[in-house]
Amino acid sequence: MKPEGGARTDSGDPGGFLRRVEETARRWRMDLRRPLALVSGGPDSVALLRALCDLGAEPVVLHVDHGLRGAESEGDAAFVGALARALGLDCEVRTVRSDLSRGANLQERAREERYAIAREVARERGLRTLATGHTSDDVAETTLMNLARGSGLRGLAGIPPLRREGELAVVRPLIGTTRAEVLAYLAALGQGFRTDSTNALPKYARNRLRHEVLPALESLYPGASRNVARTSGLLRRDLEVVEGLAERAVEGRADEVVVLPERLAHPGLLGHALRLAHARAAPESDPLPSGRVEEILAKLESREGTVTLDLPDGLLCAVRFGREVAFYRRRAAKAGESVALEAGGEFHFEGWKIAVEERETFDRRDAARPEVAYLDAGAGPYRVRRVEEADTIQPLGLGGTKKVFKALMDRKVPADKRSRTPVVVGGDGRVAWIFLGETGEPFAVGERTGRVLRLEVREASGGRL
């Protein structure tokens, strides 16, 4: 888009740089009227800032000082502040002093912190666009790095020119320009910039790719960097198509998200659907690693019944061969917490799903299914909760009562699972059914039963207690 309202402050358009930025903005419908510009002080983000101003935008400048390079970091912050002042722009410098010095992947953590701050500043100031200075060289580097690591379509689709995060849009107006064009533009403006001394350090893979690999590729295939970025753009389009198709196979939100594989015409789509489903079930956590996706796909193909995978962040993934893949949230019930069970509903309790139906009679096919219980509806209302120490049950036809824990021991339920076993309790608070096991005599279906409730439970882990 062409930002409205401002006049160009440029000295012409050296090398057609601004025209390319404008084209990118128009193509991706970027709203550049009042963006929050992330400016490190390096050439790319300084060019971003100058280009935004030259295109008539009124950016607010944000510089994040991670304090990682001592006096050099302070110099960067001072430089960005002075540049913003010279351009008459509002500028915010945020200093982060969290300990980034230890542990792996320093750059990644610094980036996460930076974006978190940027979102916060944008929210505080009511800005809806975050602009960064990524160029097509960044796209080429990211794509090649991911290719070398064995990434799939998503990794090869590199850096998106525009990403929406709810109200906020993260935009990269320089993505259609190269680093060389950035430098030429700055030189024509006589605009200085800061040089990050760590950019030359060979210990960072990206630096070596930039200084050794890409020049070698360029000498073999002139224009290689731009071409790789172009490929990445083409793959991004394919990714959007594939994800759009995969989306149709994913149902539900948060507590239980299900993927229905039969709706997917091609197994290749299933992997994308799995990632989407996982992201929906656990929006805060990291994307499902490709190894896990492969594992789930292999389980689906093996057709061996229901299998469960423990995922990070308390998620369980149940694979029911041929039929569906479900992501459940494992949530431990609080002490005394219970869920009311009513006819015609489906209820969640911890990692379980309980379907309750009203029936006329007992269905013989259920006789050998421990996951199904028939109860006298008249002895309800029923609730489900975790077993408690004092719980007793009056087993069918045996007379007398028995501790539920003892019943579980007799059933050889391992000690760690016994205390997590759910029980259904009847209207008088006594145990009516121990999941996958005994029914309490007073709640059983008999001659005088009127309405019958049929309970069917499914455990996310799919196994027996």
Ligand SMILES: Nc1ncnc2c1ncn2[C@@H]1O[C@H](COP(=O)(O)OP(=O)(O)OP(=O)(O)O)[C@@H](O)[C@H]1O
């Ligand atoms: N300290 C900083 N303060 C504000 N913005 C920054 C800072 N560092 C980087 N940026 C923004 O991020 C863009 C990309 O910079 P750089 O490639 O160094 O960081 P990155 O976020 O780690 O990048 P990538 O996502 O490509 O790994 C810059 O053009 C700039 O817009």
